[in-house]
Amino acid sequence: MRDEDTDKLDPLVLLVEDELGLSKLMVMILEDEGYRVVEAANGAQGLLKLKQEKPALIITDYMMPELNGYEMVRTIRANHEFDDVPILMMSAALPEHLKVSDLVDHFLPKGTGLEILVTTIRRLIEGGDKPE
Amino acid sequence: MTDNPTYSPTAPTHVPTGVPGLDDVLRGGLLPRAVYILQGGPGEGKTILANQICYSWAARGEHSLYVTLLAETHHRLLRHLQNMAFMDNQYAGTSVVYESAFDILRTDGLAGILRYLTRNGKRQKASLIVIDGLFALEENAASERAFREFINDLSIYADVVGCTILLLTNSKRDSGSPEFTMVDGWLHLGSDEDQFRTYRYLQVRKFRGSDFISGRHMSTITTEGFRVFPRLEAVTGELESASMRDERLSTGVDALDDVIQGGIPYSSTTLLVGPTGVGKTTLGLSFICNSSDAEPGLIFGFYEDAHRLRRRASALGLALGALIDGGLVEVIHHTPTELLQDQLAEEILEAVRRRGVKRLFIDGIDAFKQAAVNEQRLGRFISTLTAILRCEGVTTVFTAELAEIVGGDEGLQFAAVSAIAENIILLRYAELESRLYRTLAILKMRESGFDPYVYEFCLCGDGFKLGERMKRTEGVVTGQAHRLPPTGGRDA
Numbered sequence: 265m266r267d268e269d270t271d272k273l274d275p276l277v278l279l280v281e282d283e284l285g286l287s288k289l290m291v292m293i294l295e296d297e298g299y300r301v302v303e304a305a306n307g308a309q310g311l312l313k314l315k316q317e318k319p320a321l322i323i324t325d326y327m328m329p330e331l332n333g334y335e336m337v338r339t340i341r342a343n344h345e346f347d348d349v350p351i352l353m354m355s356a357a358l359p360e361h362l363k364v365s366d367l368v369d370h371f372l373p374k375g376t377g378l379e380i381l382v383t384t385i386r387r388l389i390e391g392g393d394k395p396e
Numbered sequence: 397m398t399d400n401p402t403y404s405p406t407a408p409t410h411v412p413t414g415v416p417g418l419d420d421v422l423r424g425g426l427l428p429r430a431v432y433i434l435q436g437g438p439g440e441g442k443t444i445l446a447n448q449i450c451y452s453w454a455a456r457g458e459h460s461l462y463v464t465l466l467a468e469t470h471h472r473l474l475r476h477l478q479n480m481a482f483m484d485n486q487y488a489g490t491s492v493v494y495e496s497a498f499d500i501l502r503t504d505g506l507a508g509i510l511r512y513l514t515r516n517g518k519r520q521k522a523s524l525i526v527i528d529g530l531f532a533l534e535e536n537a538a539s540e541r542a543f544r545e546f547i548n549d550l551s552i553y554a555d556v557v558g559c560t561i562l563l564l565t566n567s568k569r570d571s572g573s574p575e576f577t578m579v580d581g582w583l584h585l586g587s588d589e590d591q592f593r594t595y596r597y598l599q600v601r602k603f604r605g606s607d608f609i610s611g612r613h614m615s616t617i618t619t620e621g622f623r624v625f626p627r628l629e630a631v632t633g634e635l636e637s638a639s640m641r642d643e644r645l646s647t648g649v650d651a652l653d654d655v656i657q658g659g660i661p662y663s664s665t666t667l668l669v670g671p672t673g674v675g676k677t678t679l680g681l682s683f684i685c686n687s688s689d690a691e692p693g694l695i696f697g698f699y700e701d702a703h704r705l706r707r708r709a710s711a712l713g714l715a716l717g718a719l720i721d722g723g724l725v726e727v728i729h730h731t732p733t734e735l736l737q738d739q740l741a742e743e744i745l746e747a748v749r750r751r752g753v754k755r756l757f758i759d760g761i762d763a764f765k766q767a768a769v770n771e772q773r774l775g776r777f778i779s780t781l782t783a784i785l786r787c788e789g790v791t792t793v794f795t796a797e798l799a800e801i802v803g804g805d806e807g808l809q810f811a812a813v814s815a816i817a818e819n820i821i822l823l824r825y826a827e828l829e830s831r832l833y834r835t836l837a838i839l840k841m842r843e844s845g846f847d848p849y850v851y852e853f854c855l856c857g858d859g860f861k862l863g864e865r866m867k868r869t870e871g872v873v874t875g876q877a878h879r880l881p882p883t884g885g886r887d888a
Contacts, residue, residue: 283552285552288549289510289552293514293556375555375556375558376558378518378556379521381556
């Protein structure tokens with residue numbers, strides 16, 4: 265999926281988040297860690313950006329307008345083109361009936377802490393051991 | 397893929413501030429991932445309180461970042477903290493890191509500060525960030541909207557990064573200003589003047605996500621640091637009564653015990669009222685000198701220290717010295733000067749609980765009136781204190797001063813106490829035929845009858861001696877004593 269040119273650049277993260285303030289802070293954190301970031305404000309935008317940008321990681325919220333995070337990742341996983349792109353879902357709450365374990369590589373409650381967040385992102389992008 | 401996660405947010409656990417009394421007011425401490433404003437004028441103690449929390453954090457192994465937005469150097473800041481007991485230099489620069497963001501604010505504005513926090517908070521692994529100088533952020537914001545967005549960004553930062561943020565400000569902006577409406581909590585530090593005395597207080601104006609004790613709580617700043625005294629009547633909650641015992645405690649004066657049907661009722665409150673020098677303290681000492689292993693005693697006084705009390709007791713033949721030496725009686729003495737009533741109550745209750753005190757003698761309840769910032773509160777305060785003591789199974793004897801030595805219409809000036817006392821013993825002087833008599837009368841005794849006559853008593857080498865009933869005399873209790881004619885009087 266990746267070509268030689270994109271491999272030379274810093275890894276790209278697709279950030280799908282409807283809260284503007286949180287999105288701004290996440291961009292700061294990710295850029296400080298050496299990643300490039302492309303933003304989307306909901307699941308529908310996220311699907312569009314995914315096709316255009318070819319990210320190394322998708323970080324998505326669950327609760328969003330238009331298309332929520334669960335529906336977005338279900339669509340992504342149904343289309344096997346992006347099977348090798350890890351997905352990190354972050355949310356303040358996740359309903360019990362949603363089975364996201366087969367769809368995302370990791371789930372973090374919002375407010376887990378910076379260190380865990382950064383470590384998780386690094387591990388997902390670099391591959392190898394999955395985060396605890 | 398990960399295990400199927402289900403996630404519901406849970407109520408956050410309080411993080412203790414380590415500041416005495418403050419955690420009681422906040423029902424456990426600050427909440428993590430929250431932004432608080434610490435507001436107060438110059439000299440109200442914002443810097444001391446914030447630093448005290450930082451060093452308490454450090455003692456628990458946590459890191460904090462203290463960011464200044466003022467021109468003051470950290471050297472000066474640290475120098476002023478050196479006398480504080482909480483200041484532990486091993487943590488300064490390691491667990492408590494001081495950095496100035498004054499220049500970043502000047503050159504890069506609020507966005508620069510947010511980026512600085514993102515980088516440095518992580519580098520310092522800070523779970524607590526103090527930003528000293530919120531007003532500087534206000535001043536540097538391009539607009540009210542930009543300032544509001546910054547406060548919102550800080551809240552998001554605290555949540556994502558997982559830290560608690562304290563914003564220090566002396567701003568007197570309206571409570572509807574964005575900083576006050578958007579933050580999770582608002583602690584106000586203030587002070588009131590009463591002629592020559594200044595009273596500090598702390599008030600929680602807002603505290604999202606948790607219960608707290610509202611209203612003003614007196615506070616002090618000493619070399620021990622910042623200390624809050626939660627209002628006694630607000631912290632007590634529902635009291636659990638000690639088991640009622642149909643028991644009497646001796647006053648230490650056998651004849652008086654006979655008059656009140658065997659002694660003072662267990663866990664009751666007795667008020668000894670009388671003018672200066674009449675013998676209130678002596679009667680109180682007699683009561684306390686009946687302390688034992690089963691009934692440890694405590695004297696909490698405002699007029700005489702342990703040394704003077706020993707001498708006085710010795711002259712009256714009371715073995716107070718031996719009881720103190722044997723650990724059966726403890727004496728705590730204060731001069732009634734700059735104390736706060738909640739501070740006094742806290743000390744009494746600590747001493748009672750520490751030794752399981754059952755006999756308590758408070759010599760000079762008037763000192764509570766002097767210590768009261770607001771006299772309207774006094775009745776509720778004394779009522780709560782006596783209720784707590786009752787629940788602890790403590791039998792308490794207070795003394796209260798009558799303003800006039802002989803006669804007079806003033807009566808007891810301390811209505812709040814007399815209404816609460818379950819037992820009242822009035823000691824008065826009576827002048828009859830150019831001679832002063834000491835007299836005693838029982839005005840009130842809980843759930844029991846008592847001898848309604850007026851008695852003469854004396855203070856001698858054997859202590860407090862109750863004598864005969866006053867005969868052919870009237871008006872002693874009202875302070876208008878006079879002899880009845882030899883014939884025709886009720887006792888004749």
